[in-house]
Amino acid sequence: xxxxxxQPPRQYKLAPQxxxxxxxxxxxxxxxxxxxxxxxxxxxxxxPEGWVPVPPRSKIAIFTWHGATVELDGVSESExxxxxxxxxxxxNTHAILDARRARARTAAAQGGDxxxxxxxxxxxxxxxxxxxxxxxxxxxxxxxxxxWKPTYVDLDIGQGSITIPGCISATPIExxxxxxxxxxxxxxxxxxxxxxxxxxxxxxxxxxxxxLAKTLEKQFSGNAESRAAGMVINTMGWxxxxxxELLLNAIETFKANVVLVLGQxxxxxxxxxxxxxKSNIDVVKLHKSEGxxxxxxxxxxxxxxxxxxEYFYGIxxxxxxxxxxxxxxxxxxxxxxxxxxxxxxxxxxxxxxVADPTRLVAVNISTDMIxxxxxxxxxxxxxxxxxxxxxxxxxxxxxDIQRKKLTYIAPCPGDLxxxxxxxxxxxxxxx
Ligand code: ATP
Numbered sequence: 001x002x003x004x005x006x007q008p009p010r011q012y013k014l015a016p017q018x019x020x021x022x023x024x025x026x027x028x029x030x031x032x033x034x035x036x037x038x039x040x041x042x043x044x045x046x047x048p049e050g051w052v053p054v055p056p057r058s059k060i061a062i063f064t065w066h067g068a069t070v071e072l073d074g075v076s077e078s079e080x081x082x083x084x085x086x087x088x089x090x091x092n093t094h095a096i097l098d099a100r101r102a103r104a105r106t107a108a109a110q111g112g113d114x115x116x117x118x119x120x121x122x123x124x125x126x127x128x129x130x131x132x133x134x135x136x137x138x139x140x141x142x143x144x145x146x147x148w149k150p151t152y153v154d155l156d157i158g159q160g161s162i163t164i165p166g167c168i169s170a171t172p173i174e175x176x177x178x179x180x181x182x183x184x185x186x187x188x189x190x191x192x193x194x195x196x197x198x199x200x201x202x203x204x205x206x207x208x209x210x211x212l213a214k215t216l217e218k219q220f221s222g223n224a225e226s227r228a229a230g231m232v233i234n235t236m237g238w239x240x241x242x243x244x245e246l247l248l249n250a251i252e253t254f255k256a257n258v259v260l261v262l263g264q265x266x267x268x269x270x271x272x273x274x275x276x277x278k279s280n281i282d283v284v285k286l287h288k289s290e291g292x293x294x295x296x297x298x299x300x301x302x303x304x305x306x307x308x309x310e311y312f313y314g315i316x317x318x319x320x321x322x323x324x325x326x327x328x329x330x331x332x333x334x335x336x337x338x339x340x341x342x343x344x345x346x347x348x349x350x351x352x353x354v355a356d357p358t359r360l361v362a363v364n365i366s367t368d369m370i371x372x373x374x375x376x377x378x379x380x381x382x383x384x385x386x387x388x389x390x391x392x393x394x395x396x397x398x399x400d401i402q403r404k405k406l407t408y409i410a411p412c413p414g415d416l417x418x419x420x421x422x423x424x425x426x427x428x429x430x431x
């Protein structure tokens with residue numbers, strides 16, 4: 001059925017522990033309603049009454065533990081039910097994590113040490129399209145439903161779910177993740193890498209992970225509640241070579257104590273051998289859901305573009321970004337890394353090349369910046385840029401070299417909160 005073919009409202013009777021999988025088109029609205037029973041979308045319960053609009057392009061599963069009748073209204077790209085899901089294993093995993101949180105809370109109340117009062121730090125790893133982000137959402141929502149406030153850490157710079165691509169970020173999850181609005185965005189802690197691929201400058205990626213971990217560690221030390229609730233960490237789908245090395249690095253940097261491996265035996269075995277033997281880290285293998293939708297690189301590229309658009313225009317295209325003009329002299333744009341290192345042959349005998357891939361480079365504003373995203377750093381001085389998180393992003397819409405003026409859009413009106421900007425390779429073209 002094409003987008004134009006209308007579909008009448010239809011009801012599905014779901015048996016206990018089964019789900020209705022639905023793919024929403026980019027431009028046809030679809031809504032869902034609970035008729036009887038109880039059901040959830042990735043860990044967040046459907047309200048007992050009323051229609052819930054499902055965001056365009058989303059691929060969801062409406063799962064029921066005890067049976068439900070649900071109704072769909074609108075055109076979908078595909079919809080089918082399945083009673084083969086890994087949900088029981090997932091919720092059992094959640095129960096184990098929950099027990100660890102309770103233990104950590106008790107230890108904290110009894111004045112236990114840092115180790116004992118630390119709740120689970122779960123890192124979810126696996127190849128692309130194994131359902132990592134989805135499992136993270138479920139674990140977070142189930143925990144939040146029980147009153148915990150776990151911290152969500154998203155290290156996926158390609159298909160992250162907290163903010164625009166090219167970032168690593170963290171945010172506390174205080175209630176089950178909203179079906180429409182997604183991850184709450186009041187207080188995210190965001191570090192800007194600026195590219196969707198870590199191999200462009202893996203050292204910078206590692207440094208930013210370290211900075212994020214350091215900041216979270218500081219927050220936890222003053223907050224026993226969030227310390228006990230722990231973290232759920234989402235990672236990239238790149239699990240070989242450098243990707244694997246970065247996973248090991250992430251496990252170490254964030255002091256993960258539970259590694260959940262989705263859908264790949266080999267990766268599980270490798271990680272188990274690499275980390276479990278040396279420390280008290282549990283490396284657990286979990287089945288992936290057959291419902292996870294495969295996305296090719298073109299689709300991923302397009303999703304990245306939409307994520308950038310959403311930042312400025314809202315998920316439902318309901319925000320109007322503000323256009324502004326600054327003089328070149330009002331801002332300073334920097335690039336992290338990219339400093340050329342001298343080849344060994346050009347150095348005096350015996351000297352080691354000074355490789356500093358995290359060097360800060362000032363960049364001239366040029367027309368090349370049109371259509372790119374710039375991040376606004378919280379740094380007070382340029383030297384602090386790499387260790388600082390960012391306040392938000394602007395999208396460059398024009399550069400006038402003659403008049404030395406840069407035109408941009410931002411989600412909020414008013415002056416930029418800082419004059420220090422970080423350049424990126426992220427682009428988005430207004431259609
Ligand atoms: P990546 O490595 O690219 O970040 P991932 O492993 O994090 O991918 P997800 O983003 O969790 O994978 O899942 C891919 C897509 O499949 C998402 O759009 C998600 O909503 C959808 N999906 C996950 N589980 C199901 C399911 N049971 N039924 C239908 N759709 C699902």
